[in-house]
Amino acid sequence: KNEVEQSPQNLTAQEGEFITINCSYSVGISALHWLQQHPGGGIVSLFMLSSGKKKHGRLIATINIQEKHSSLHITASHPRDSAVYICAVLNYGGSQGNLIFGKGTKLSVKP
Amino acid sequence: DSGVTQTPKHLITATGQRVTLRCSPRSGDLSVYWYQQSLDQGLQFLIQYYNGEERAKGNILERFSAQQFPDLHSELNLSSLELGDSALYFCASSVGVAGGTDTQYFGPGTRLTVL
Numbered sequence: 001k002n003e004v005e006q007s008p009q010n011l012t013a014q015e016g017e018f019i020t021i022n023c024s025y026s027v028g029i030s031a032l033h034w035l036q037q038h039p040g041g042g043i044v045s046l047f048m049l050s051s052g053k054k055k056h057g058r059l060i061a062t063i064n065i066q067e068k069h070s071s072l073h074i075t076a077s078h079p080r081d082s083a084v085y086i087c088a089v090l091n092y093g094g095s096q097g098n099l100i101f102g103k104g105t106k107l108s109v110k111p
Numbered sequence: 112d113s114g115v116t117q118t119p120k121h122l123i124t125a126t127g128q129r130v131t132l133r134c135s136p137r138s139g140d141l142s143v144y145w146y147q148q149s150l151d152q153g154l155q156f157l158i159q160y161y162n163g164e165e166r167a168k169g170n171i172l173e174r175f176s177a178q179q180f181p182d183l184h185s186e187l188n189l190s191s192l193e194l195g196d197s198a199l200y201f202c203a204s205s206v207g208v209a210g211g212t213d214t215q216y217f218g219p220g221t222r223l224t225v226l
Contacts, residue, residue: 031212041199043217044113050212086154090212098167101154 003027006087006102013109019074021105023087026068030090033099034061034072037084046072046085077109114138115218117202123224129190132221136183136204142166143185144205144215145177149198160185161208192225199223 007022023032034046047054047061049070054061058077063070074081084106088099114137124130136143145157147170156169160179171177174192179185189196199220205213 033215035217041220041222043201043203043220045214045216048212048214088154098156098159098169100156103153 002103003091003100004087004089004102006085006105008105009103010106011108013077013107015078015109015111017077017109019077019081019107019109021072021085021087021107023070023072023102024068025070025087025089025100027089027091027100029065029068032063032070032090033088034070035086035088037086037104039083043086074107079109079111082108113216113218115202115204115216117200117218117221119221120219121222121224123226124192125226126192126194128192128225129188130192130223132187132189132200132202132223134185134187134202134204134218136185136202137216140204140206140216141183142205142208142213143179143183144203145171145185145187146201146203147198148201148220149195154201157187166208189223194225197223197225 004025031050033048036044049063058075060073084104086104087102116135118133141162144159148154157171158177159167163179174190177187201220202218203215205215
């Protein structure tokens with residue numbers, strides 16, 4: 001079983017829809033990252049969370065440490081949001097920098 | 112543009128060969144991380160350097176090695192290449208040593224194809 005599981009694997013939405021991507025992990029963590037990988041391959045760090053909630057524009061990330069779960073929400077989705085979204089965790093007590101990655105959620109937003 | 116540069120963008124080589132991938136971190140960043148992304152394994156952490164010293168090691172094969180130079184650029188050396196080494200190799204950088212709790216800035220990647 002993977003230490004970091006994401007759902008769904010693939011997601012197709014219509015422009016304007018509210019989108020939720022989930023990440024569950026089985027290890028104790030110090031931090032959780034959400035990354036966005038564009039169709040061309042480039043990776044952008046969206047959020048780094050250790051508790052609570054963060055918001056940036058139309059993106060919201062939440063984490064529930066007790067339930068070992070994080071969600072990434074996109075409000076008013078747009079075709080330019082089409083990308084792979086990757087969750088990564090830093091294992092508590094693990095060496096810094098050694099992130100464990102989920103397999104990613106491929107999002108396609110149709111106009 | 113993250114400010115992290117990687118060269119070359121694409122690399123095609125044969126099995127058994129050796130290649131060197133280069134990364135220049137963002138100005139002011141002291142940590143460099145290397146990641147491998149293959150179709151079947153997804154993203155995997157390989158190794159981290161901070162200010163010239165190795166700080167963390169992940170799933171890096173013995174055939175692979177890396178170093179960070181005094182000007183903070185880093186090189187990842189891959190030798191005795193196998194077909195399975197074909198992947199995207201990303202470099203990322205961060206200001207401090209705590210890459211798990213710092214924002215990391217990713218380079219555009221080097222696509223390695225081993226024939």
